[in-house]
Amino acid sequence: MNRRSLMKLVSRVIGWTCALVVAVPGISFITAPLRRRSSSGGIKQRVVKLDNLRVGEPTQVAITGSRQDAWVHYDEEVVGRAWIVRETDDSVAPEETRVRAFSSVCPHLGCVVQFNSERGFNCPCHKAFFQPDGQPVSEAELGHKNPTPRSLDDLECQVVEDAESGEWWVEVKYEKFEYGLTTKVPRA
Ligand code: FES
Known part of the structure; x- marks a missing residue:
């Protein structure tokens, strides 16, 4: 060379x-x-005091948390919403109170599900309707096709006592699920 x-x-x-x-x-x-890696697995959060819930009247709550966009980290902000339904009244001890929680994300295509006393749970985007227990309203009852592929997504929840104040709170594990599917599949 x-x-x-x-x-x-x-x-x-x-x-x-x-x-x-x-x-x-x-x-x-x-x-x-x-x-x-995805950090899915849900956000556990106290969302509402038990005393602030009326039996059979769904209450919407906001879920807050940090969020990671592709390259940007966002601190505390609203990352989702849920509907909380109290099923038993004050005659039941707080720790035995039955509550249910539903995601407010419509299982059809992801719009936000509303509630009002006349129409129950409903989605304004393509007219999906759900009963108070989250089950889809039947086609016969609606008079048109119900576009939702499944019931509202229920979320894990429980009534917990605050160790300092002694107040009872509803704690929810908020998760997002894929929409458009007949079964609940957590989103990655
Ligand atoms: S997104 Fe709710 S009915 Fe279509």
Whole structure:
């Protein structure tokens, strides 16, 4: 190998090294969100005091938490909503009070489910209707097709006592599920 060839080789090696030094961290930064593992599994949160619930009247609550967009981290903000339904009154001890929680995300295509005393749970987007227990209202009862593929997504919930104040709260495990499916599949 003559001197000229050697210089060419050395300059190529230096060029490749420089390219790698720039490219590796760049590629790593760009693909970081793709490699980041999902932190699904739900958010457990106290959402409403038991005393603030009326039997049989669904109450909507906001779920707050931090959120990670592709490259941006957002601190506390509303990440979802749920409907809480108290099923037993004050004649039952707080720790035995029955409550249910439903996600407010419509299982059809993800709009927000509303509630009013006349129409029950309903989705304004494509007219899905649900009974107070979250089951879809039948086609015969509605007079048209109910587009929802499944019942409202119920969420784990329980009544818990605050150790300091002694107040009773409803605690919910909020999760998101895939919509458009006949079964509940947690979203990644
Ligand atoms: S998104 Fe609710 S009915 Fe379509």
